[in-house]
Amino acid sequence: xxxxxxxxxxxxxxxxxxxxxxxxxxxxxxxxxxxxxxxxxxxxxxxxxxxxxxxxxxxxxxxxxxxxxxxxxxxxxxxxxxxxxxxxxxxxxxxxxxxxxxxxxxxxxxxxxxxxxxxxxxxxxxxxxxxxxxxxxxxxxxxxxxxxxxxxxxxxxxxxxxxxxxxxxxxxxxxxxxxxxxxxxxxxxxxxxxxxxxxxxxxx
Numbered sequence: 001x002x003x004x005x006x007x008x009x010x011x012x013x014x015x016x017x018x019x020x021x022x023x024x025x026x027x028x029x030x031x032x033x034x035x036x037x038x039x040x041x042x043x044x045x046x047x048x049x050x051x052x053x054x055x056x057x058x059x060x061x062x063x064x065x066x067x068x069x070x071x072x073x074x075x076x077x078x079x080x081x082x083x084x085x086x087x088x089x090x091x092x093x094x095x096x097x098x099x100x101x102x103x104x105x106x107x108x109x110x111x112x113x114x115x116x117x118x119x120x121x122x123x124x125x126x127x128x129x130x131x132x133x134x135x136x137x138x139x140x141x142x143x144x145x146x147x148x149x150x151x152x153x154x155x156x157x158x159x160x161x162x163x164x165x166x167x168x169x170x171x172x173x174x175x176x177x178x179x180x181x182x183x184x185x186x187x188x189x190x191x192x193x194x195x196x197x198x199x200x201x202x203x204x
Contacts, residue, residue, distance in 0.1 A: 063126040064159060066099040068152040071130060075148035084134065085110030102127060129155070 070091050077087035085107050092103035102124055109119035116138035120131035129151055137144035 062096070063099050063102070063124060064155070064162075066095045067126065067130065068155040068159070070095050070099055070103065071148045071152035071155065074130075074134075075145040075152070078148070079143075079145035083110075084116070084138065098124070099127075 073091045073094060074087055077090055078084065082090070088103050088107035088110060092100045092107055094100075095103070106119050106123055110116075116135040120127070120135060123131055130148075133144060133147050133151055136142070137147070
């Protein structure tokens, strides 16, 4: 019950913020157009806040951010001759959660004697590239250090591309409130009177 109270409080704050944004737009525009614009602004603000909350609760960004460092550390440990289970345990203690928690689970299965494929079976989907490298190395006995370093470089490149894409999307969303505020006002104050005037001329 105590854990639910912060969630309920955060939800109430998000609803109040969305309602405040809608009320501010309605007062700014004024009249019937203000009511329409305010409702649109409140709905848009509520959706954006919900998306921000979902992104904050998603563990995937944390995994992706720490994974390149984890690959580099594993490459160092394995190149030095540390067994895979001990290397995974050492890296799990060095990197933040949720990656550390995931690697702890895999390392525990390694220490219990599980095959590499079995040890990585329950890992998060974001760890599949790392799992493929280590499983392949475990089956073939090949050197894994250069492959892990190449994987770290690839993951960093993908992260930069995703960051650039988020920046571009943010530029689009910055303009969304303007459209939500002024498009309904333009329709109510510009288009609707024109249509009503034409209709009155035609039917009279």
